[in-house]
Amino acid sequence: MAAAGVPKKRTFKKFSFRGVDLDALLDMSTDELVKLFPARARRRFQRGLKRKPMALIKKLRKAKREAPPGEKPEPVRTHLRNMIIVPEMIGSIIG
Template identity: 50%
Template sequence: MAEVQIKKKRTFKKYTFRGVDLDQLLNLKTENLVELLGCRQRRHYARGIKRREENLLKRLRASKRAVDPNEPGAKPACVKTHLRSVIIIPEMVGAVVGIYNGKVFNQVEIKPEMIGYYLAEFSMSYKPVRHGRPGIGATHSSRFVPLK
């Protein structure tokens, strides 16, 4: 009894955001998209989109358009920004953003899983504290130990 197993073709997991797949998200109007977001993000959009945010979106669209579709693995040019409070929307997926953290611009490629988050969440502005061993002079007992 020789069993012949047919190898299934591997397929990528289809991304969905709150039950709506990515293709449909791209076609949604802003009002319908906002209904899918969390409360904080809905309040942000209820107050209106600022001119600076609109300019960032315009620059992201331009950088994505400038990419040659025939070239494999080509990514759009990085768009630098100080706007950390911008909410990631489906239109931004695939773009590369340089998010300023107060010191440097951290390059982040926008992925579908990032929709609904703020840009700031992907560029930490502080270095997490490492509670390790104390340094020289941190304790009274290290006062009498020669430095060399």
């Protein structure tokens, strides 16, 4: 029962997409990343991201940049329900 006082070390979830871990996904170029996507997402990226999705990505980058280290970033509010999740969005809060 002496071990009951020692808290277990928490293991964090390892993010991966189609067998590729998050670190490798973040290092990939957009062209390499698009090859992993299903057909609908590939088609959407091929046609180009419009102004609103790009604005959302900019806001998410800004919120992450302004967050103190070790803290969660501020939630970013949006109406974009059909936005394709890209690896740089991981860790952001969208409301």
